[in-house]
Amino acid sequence: MAVGEFALIEQLQGRLGGGGKGVLLGMGDDAAWLDPAGQSLVTSMDTLVAGRHFFADVDPADLGWKALAVNLSDLAAMGAQPRWCLLSLALPMRAEGYSPWLEAFAEGWHTLAESTGVALVGGDTVATDGPLTLTVTVLGVAEQGIMRRDAARPGDLIWVTGTLGDAAAALDLAFVARGLPGYDFAGPATQAQALEARRLRPLPRLDFGRAAQAAGVACALDCSDGFLADLDHILKASGLRARVDLERLPLSPALRDCIDQDLVRWQRWPLTGGDDYELIFCAPPSLTPALLNIAHSCALPITAVGRILPADSQPTESVDIYWQERPLALPGIRGHQHVF
Missing domain, CATH: 3.90.650.10 (PurM-like C-terminal domain)
Structure with missing residues (x-):
């Protein structure tokens, strides 16, 4: 039986969608509700495309780690504390082929997210005729200014x-x-x-x-x-x-x-x-x-x-x-x- 978009979203939510500091409402609604508690908000976004930014045969656990890491590095360069992130996946394969792939991807992502205190609070999935594409948005906070x-x-x-x-x-x-x-x-x-x-x-x-x-x-x-x-x-x-x-x-x-x-x-x-x-x-x-x-x-x-x-x-x-x-x-x- 084919696994639809909603099932994939539920898989991501179950694996990565736990709450985090300042998350008033996370994954599962139309939008996340976040509270930076009076701090400055710092944000960055990157898109990674198979065949351009990574080899299509990459281990999905490594891809999960790196997709998050390259965005967190932008926050590191600003001197910000990472808090939340959004993930968009454009998946070129049939949905039923993605459940094990997604589990491995989530494992790599979760390992880094847990060690850096980042909560996944939303995102999107879509089927595509093009290459596998990931877009990650990270949000962090700064208390005393940023590096520029x-x-x-x-x-x-x-x-x-x-x-x-x-x-x-x-x-x-x-x-x-x-x-x-x-x-x-x-x-x-x-x-x-x-x-x-x-x-x-x-x-x-x-x-x-x-x-x-x-x-x-x-x-x-x-x-x-x-x-x-x-x-x-x-x-x-x-x-x-x-x-x-x-x-x-x-x-x-x-x-x-x-x-x-x-x-x-x-x-x-x-x-x-x-x-x-x-x-x-x-x-x-x-x-x-x-x-x-x-x-x-x-x-x-x-x-x-x-x-x-x-x-x-x-x-x-x-x-x-x-x-x-x-x-x-x-x-x-x-x-x-x-x-x-």
Whole structure:
């Protein structure tokens, strides 16, 4: 017997539709009724499409995690506390084929939602002749303002949380495994697994983002399109320039084994590769001790990789890239391309 849209909605509601803080009325009515209790509301939305943002054969549990994680990362970059979310699913298969898929998807989603305190309060499902498509809206709250892209200042240090480039390297391996154009490289299976785990299950830096904002950091964004492209968003919004020392970009042990001193790989993965969902933030040097203490309490490494410079009256580029004190030409491709 075919399982209809209402049954799928009931399955989602039963699996993910529990109440949460500030939820006066959640899933099951025409709309959710939420109470931010006098705090500022911060919201973001992303759409993920099979064949463009993820492979169609992805494990649905990994997809559930990542669909929520990429949106929570936007809230982390604002220094907001996530509270609620909405989920829209456009499903291309017959409804009876989606019950086990949805159960696995809900498992991955629920694992992250539970650990971050996010409640699913509504959404929609629809059948489609097109690819599987997910749209997620997250809502968070902020008590003392937010971090913004346009708040960098000359003299600020440019920081990065965690490590960069793992997801881009893993995507290259996934492309090659599927017979698609990609950058092939040899390495042990454990190394490939570590890189793939970072690609499929990124960790939104929510605790650090909130603590950094409370400590006085005014400028941040999440690194999703590639470090160089996302830093450029800050520089354009703030009307400034920057210097970055390429060798300072933080690498995981798995990626460092792949890169060594290969400048092509440095530029391809940590500099311009995407899907990291780390934070890039800018802060005056006086905040360095406080930021290092916050990073220690969050068990999260942070690395200063460059400095914000005053605007140039006739700039040729917004970023000066150096490798071991030698200037480098910027690569032709500046960021992650969501095209499979």
